[in-house]
Amino acid sequence: MMHANRLADLRQRLQQQGLDAFIIPHDDEHLGEYIPPYAERLDWISGFNGSAGAAVVLAEQAAIFVDGRYTVQVRHQCDPTLFAFHHLINEPYLDWLAERLEGGARVGFDPRLHSQKWYQDADARLADQGINLVPMSHNPIDRLWHDRPAPGHHPASLLSQEYSGQHSEAKRHRIAETLAAGNIDAQLLTQAEPINWLLNIRGRDIPCLPVVLSFALLHRDGRVQLFADPDKFTDLELQAHCGQDVTLAPMDALEQALTELGRQGARVQLDPSTANAWSALVLSRAGAELIYGDDPCMLLKACKNPVEVHGSRAAHLRDGAAVCRFLAWLDRRLAEPNPEQEDEGTLADRLAACRRQSPEFVEPSFSTISALGPNAAMCHYHHVNGVPRRLGQDAIYLVDSGGQYLDGTTDITRTVAVGRPDDDMRKLFTLVLRGHIDLAQARFPAGTGGLQLDALARMPLWQQGYNFDHGTGHGVGHFLSVHEGPQRISPKGSMVPLTTGMIVSNEPGYYREDAFGIRCENLVVVQPAATDGDIPVFELETLTFVPFDRRLIDPTWLEPKHIAWLDDYHRQVWEKVSPQLDGEELDWLKQATRPL
Incomplete structure (x- = not known):
């Protein structure tokens, strides 16, 4: 009954905003693998708490999409009278949507919870059917979720060089040199792991993942603007640890910083697979030139x-x-x-x-x-x-x-x-x-690459039919x-060389x-x-x-x-x-x- 009431309330909100559907992914603003309790919107609306999935809510029907790891779990946790069950990979939810909506329909989504690449691909996919993808300024679930957990306030920890092996300044300037060589003014970093690696900080914002949730702008001169909860560390101790050219601001100051870059006509690089669509929209609307490229921290961190x-x-x-x-x-x-x-x-x-x-x-x-x-x-x-x-x-x-x-x-x-x-x-x-x-x-x-090595581990099984x-x-x-x-080792794996x-x-x-x-x-x-x-x-x-x-x-x-x-x-x-x-x-x- 609880989830039925929540669906009814969400549908009422969508109707008020002239939307025919709403997409709810299992993601937060940072688009990492793990998310904090306050971002468990998919669980709130459906009861499903697996690590990957998405729900789509229409006026008269709803569906939840999970991969092969969770096909059993989703049936235990979700009410089949409220949600149809589908395979996330074999039955993409955009195809499911396109089959059920007519031209002119409006599909709402929270651009903070989807990557820029997803937005570009989804917008093109639905536009083929005459369906409009509508970025929303506020997530309707957040206004309905009255007992939503608050973000944690665990203090950050500063990882010494005894453990990290390299000072933040050396890491920052190494990457900044590549930005300057490419005539890029700033790199937007949105996932917690590369930012924590870059600054040699750790935290307790997500269970099992020792990170401080944050965003960052790395400039071509090596400066970093870190956007995180200031209560987790002081600006002074952060600068003493990382260097004077690292500054701290609240998370909600990111929008203004992106807007200022746009007004300057800056060339800003972001990884379209990991940066959320909201940040790209803010930058482009303000006048920035978007440069797409891999997050430069990832390979160095690996x-x-x-x-x-x-x-x-x-x-x-x-x-x-x-x-x-x-x-x-x-x-x-x-x-x-x-x-x-x-x-x-x-x-x-x-x-x-x-x-x-x-x-x-x-x-x-x-x-x-x-x-x-x-x-x-x-x-x-x-x-x-x-x-x-x-x-x-x-x-x-x-x-x-x-x-x-x-x-x-x-x-x-x-x-x-x-x-x-x-x-x-x-x-x-x-x-x-x-x-x-x-x-x-x-x-x-x-x-x-790992793709080339994968068969070594499978060959004994393959030879016996497994x-x-x-x-x-x-x-x-x-x-x-x-x-x-x-890097990874998989039949669908990466050709990034193992080194x-x-x-x-x-x-x-x-x-x-x-x-x-x-x-x-x-x-x-x-x-x-x-x-x-x-x-x-x-x-x-x-x-x-x-x-x-x-x-x-x-x-x-x-x-x-x-x-x-x-x-x-x-x-x-x-x-x-x-x-x-x-x-x-x-x-x-x-x-x-x-x-x-």
């Missing part, structure tokens, strides 16, 4: 400097010890009476407690995927969206988790036996692990987002609906490889050190080179992690890392 790589290594060793403590406890718990008292939620809580033992730990890097049996077949399952499954009825448990540490970000998946896995499960686990090892051993020439429907690897930040670009300092995941898997799921994930960092050849070659240095479950391995599906890699990996796990453990945990690690 290539970790030696200090960041060193910190990431240290963070992963601490994290590896925490995961080993958890897995050792899990095996002990399975051998005790009444293990069925534990469920996916209590298991996730126990793992979180193990991580919190480290003083450098800040928070999880994402919501833990703690999945037993058939729940593990859903790649992005989360136990809070249903009734957590209990131990004692399944053979396999999959846990995908990570931590934000002051010196690095971690992400690891382990699939472990919690019952009696059958031969088919062991075969499939071994094929997944074999693909993981094949990718881990890869050496490749400079200029190679596959998995997600990317093999995503970029990972340094005490920033657990998902970052531009020194890039951190990526190596996570092939296999999922059998309503039965079980398997994933083997480590993080790796790209490093130059020593060869006797005449071209530069790279290799992948493993950062994650936690045993793979030997109980799930069927050696008949491995070649000697795979067994050699696995034995060497487990030797390193023992050498690197054992000094942090003692007692029963140390005994567990010794057994878990013995040669195959």
